[in-house]
Amino acid sequence: xxxxxxxxxxxxxxxxxxxxxxxxxxxxxxxxxxxxxxxxxxxxxxxxxxxxxxxxxxxxxxxxxxxxxxxxxxxxxxxxxxxxxxxxxxxxxxxxxxxxxxxxxxxxxxxxxxxxxxxxxxxxxxx
Numbered sequence: 001x002x003x004x005x006x007x008x009x010x011x012x013x014x015x016x017x018x019x020x021x022x023x024x025x026x027x028x029x030x031x032x033x034x035x036x037x038x039x040x041x042x043x044x045x046x047x048x049x050x051x052x053x054x055x056x057x058x059x060x061x062x063x064x065x066x067x068x069x070x071x072x073x074x075x076x077x078x079x080x081x082x083x084x085x086x087x088x089x090x091x092x093x094x095x096x097x098x099x100x101x102x103x104x105x106x107x108x109x110x111x112x113x114x115x116x117x118x119x120x121x122x123x124x125x126x127x
Contacts, residue, residue, distance in 0.1 A: 047116065050108045053091050059115055060084045071122045080118070083111045 048055050060081060067077040090104040 047112075047119065050087075050112045050115075053088065056084055056087050056091075056108075056111070059111065062115075063118070066118070066122060072118055076118060080111075080114060083107070083114065087111055 048058070050056055050059065063072065063077050063080040063084075066072040067074060087104070087107050090100060090107055094100045094104050
């Protein structure tokens, strides 16, 4: 295997050899490195809070992918699209009418609940 001598700012170098002293030579008296720790988790990403336009757009993309993969029905995908349209309209109107913020938050919470339910159905179907 050929070694690269040129380092790139995209390349990460991990010192996998034994610890060495400041001169670069291995030192038997150097303290051993602690072993890697395993952090147990479910492996699943936590659902994102819907608090921005970008997060709402990602919901629409997720629903589209689920529809294409036949993990959700076309009726559910249409309901998600309809709610996303309403929320995006509220985001646009809130800029000029801050009194609509409570309505926007309520609609975001409703969309988030629908997505939680949708993800739960999708998870149940794949098990």
